[in-house]
Amino acid sequence: MEININIRLPKENKAYYENQLKLFADRFNEKKILSVSFGKQDIRGTESITLKDLRHCVPAQKHFYNKWELLGFVCGFNESADTKNSRFKEWLK
Numbered sequence: 001m002e003i004n005i006n007i008r009l010p011k012e013n014k015a016y017y018e019n020q021l022k023l024f025a026d027r028f029n030e031k032k033i034l035s036v037s038f039g040k041q042d043i044r045g046t047e048s049i050t051l052k053d054l055r056h057c058v059p060a061q062k063h064f065y066n067k068w069e070l071l072g073f074v075c076g077f078n079e080s081a082d083t084k085n086s087r088f089k090e091w092l093k
Helices: 011-026 067-080
Strands: 002-006 033-040 047-053 060-064
Touching (some): 002 011, 011 033
């Protein structure tokens, strides 16, 4: 699976955020996803997470106002995805 990170990460926490983005993308290995892209994907100028499947279609895309909101979502998702009461797993379906 291909991971595209199209946002500028802060210098002091770059390795941490790269690891969080990779952990998030690894959750889609079994879902027939070809690539996961983070960053600006369209003409709206907003940040987004875009999934592309084996047919190169976009089955899911989630938009955010800025990169901090995107990074916060990813870190929160990774932190809560392992708990039994997580509602974030519904977004994977």
